[in-house]
Amino acid sequence: MTEMPESLLAADEPAPVRVYNAGGRSPFLLVTDRAGNRIPRALGRLGISEAEIERHIAWDIGIARLGRLLADVLDAMLIQQNYSRLVIDCNRPLGSATSIPEISELTSVLGNVGLGEASKAARARAIFWPYHDRIEAELEHRRQSSRPAVLITLHSFTPSFKGVARRWHAAVLYHRDPRFPRRLLALLKEEKGLIVGDNEPYSVSDETDYTIPTHGERRGLPHALVEIRQDLITDENGQRAWAELLARLLPQAYLEQATT
Numbered sequence: 001m002t003e004m005p006e007s008l009l010a011a012d013e014p015a016p017v018r019v020y021n022a023g024g025r026s027p028f029l030l031v032t033d034r035a036g037n038r039i040p041r042a043l044g045r046l047g048i049s050e051a052e053i054e055r056h057i058a059w060d061i062g063i064a065r066l067g068r069l070l071a072d073v074l075d076a077m078l079i080q081q082n083y084s085r086l087v088i089d090c091n092r093p094l095g096s097a098t099s100i101p102e103i104s105e106l107t108s109v110l111g112n113v114g115l116g117e118a119s120k121a122a123r124a125r126a127i128f129w130p131y132h133d134r135i136e137a138e139l140e141h142r143r144q145s146s147r148p149a150v151l152i153t154l155h156s157f158t159p160s161f162k163g164v165a166r167r168w169h170a171a172v173l174y175h176r177d178p179r180f181p182r183r184l185l186a187l188l189k190e191e192k193g194l195i196v197g198d199n200e201p202y203s204v205s206d207e208t209d210y211t212i213p214t215h216g217e218r219r220g221l222p223h224a225l226v227e228i229r230q231d232l233i234t235d236e237n238g239q240r241a242w243a244e245l246l247a248r249l250l251p252q253a254y255l256e257q258a259t260t
Contacts, residue, residue, distance in 0.1 A: 008040050008126035016127040017134050018080040020068050026076035027148040028250060031135055033091040033211055034155065035064035036082035040126070046086055047110025056158040057104040058084045062233035063156045069243035070154070074250065077138065081131045086112070088123040090131050091153070091211050098208070105162060135215050143219075150180070150254055151216045151223040156230045157201060169232060170242075171197030173225035175204040175212060180222040184253040191245070202227065222257060 009016070037059035039046055045053065052058065064080060071078040081090045086109055092099040100120060102112050142149045159166055170188060174181035188196045204212050204225060216223030226246065233239045 008042055008122045010041060013040060014038060014082055016081060016083055016130045018082055019134065020078040020080060021071045021075070022077055024071060024075045024077040026074045027254070028074055028076040028150045028152055029135075029138060029142075030067055030071055030074075030076050030078040031151065031153045031211060031215075032060065032063050032067045032078070032080045032155075033131075033153060034060040034085045034089070035067065035080045037084045038082055039084050039087055043087065043111055046084075046112060048086070048107060052107055053084065053086075055107075056156075056230060057107055058086050060085075060154075060156040061230040062228070062239060063154050065236065066156075066228070066233050066239040066243055067154050069240055070246055073243055073247035079131070079134055079138065081127070083127045088128050090128055091155075091209055093207070093210050094120075094124055094128065096207065132210070132214070135211070139215060139219060139221070149219075149221050150250075151212070151221050152250065153211045153216075153223075153225045155225060155227045156233060157227050159229055159231045161201070166201055166229060167195055168197040168201065169194050169229055171200060171202070171227040173199055173202055173204045173212075173227060174223070175206075175209075176217050177220075177223070180253060180257045181224040183257045184224055184226075184249060187249045187253055197227070222254060 037053055039053065067078050067080060070076070086101065086104060088100055089098060100112050100115060100123060102109055139149055157166065157171070172181045172185040172188065185196060185198055188194060206213050212223055212225055215221070228242055233242055
């Protein structure tokens with residue numbers, strides 16, 4: 001297979017990272033690992049159809065707009081990753097089987113089959129590292145400025161996976177430090193009519209996740225990964241409703257965790 005050039009993204013293609021509300025004064029730092037479904041022109045369409053690129057296998061549907069709405073209400077900074085998780089998944093450790101997936105759910109990603117190390121490194125250099133370097137830079141700036149930071153990574157999940165329906169409306173995921181996530185989880189469960197997963201349908205681990213272990217746990221920051229079911233945030237009404245709910249509960253969870 002032909003190896004990729006030194007620079008994967010052309011000069012006129014969108015940057016891999018977008019910072020929204022950079023001057024936000026909230027302690028919350030919002031990040032979206034899979035907000036976009038763009039594919040660099042140099043990679044064609046990865047051998048899959050346009051319909052597949054619009055599906056959940058390519059991105060976290062609804063989360064980009066939700067993240068911006070939540071950033072507005074909280075006055076928080078949002079760091080957003082713009083390229084498809086099928087190019088490289090920015091919440092997977094580099095080198096893991098799902099970092100550059102050859103198959104996603106039931107879809108073969110032919111453009112990812114048989115990649116050489118140079119091609120994998122080009123994707124990491126163009127997309128993965130700029131995103132995580134920007135998160136790291138912001139957190140280091142806050143540390144040096146003695147400014148508090150709470151890391152919230154926003155994801156969405158498909159209502160049905162391989163034909164199996166998911167009953168949860170949302171989920172809170174965590175690993176080594178459950179203090180803040182469990183406060184947020186308790187508050188969400190108090191909301192009438194909500195079914196909220198506690199580390200389900202997914203959980204956080206060093207093998208399957210990168211953002212929380214690297215930027216949250218290693219820095220000892222309050223953190224949580226929040227998942228919302230995609231059919232609840234496909235339109236602006238749903239996105240705004242969830243942004244307002246999280247904007248109400250996140251500060252409360254932070255305050256409660258800090259005083260216990």
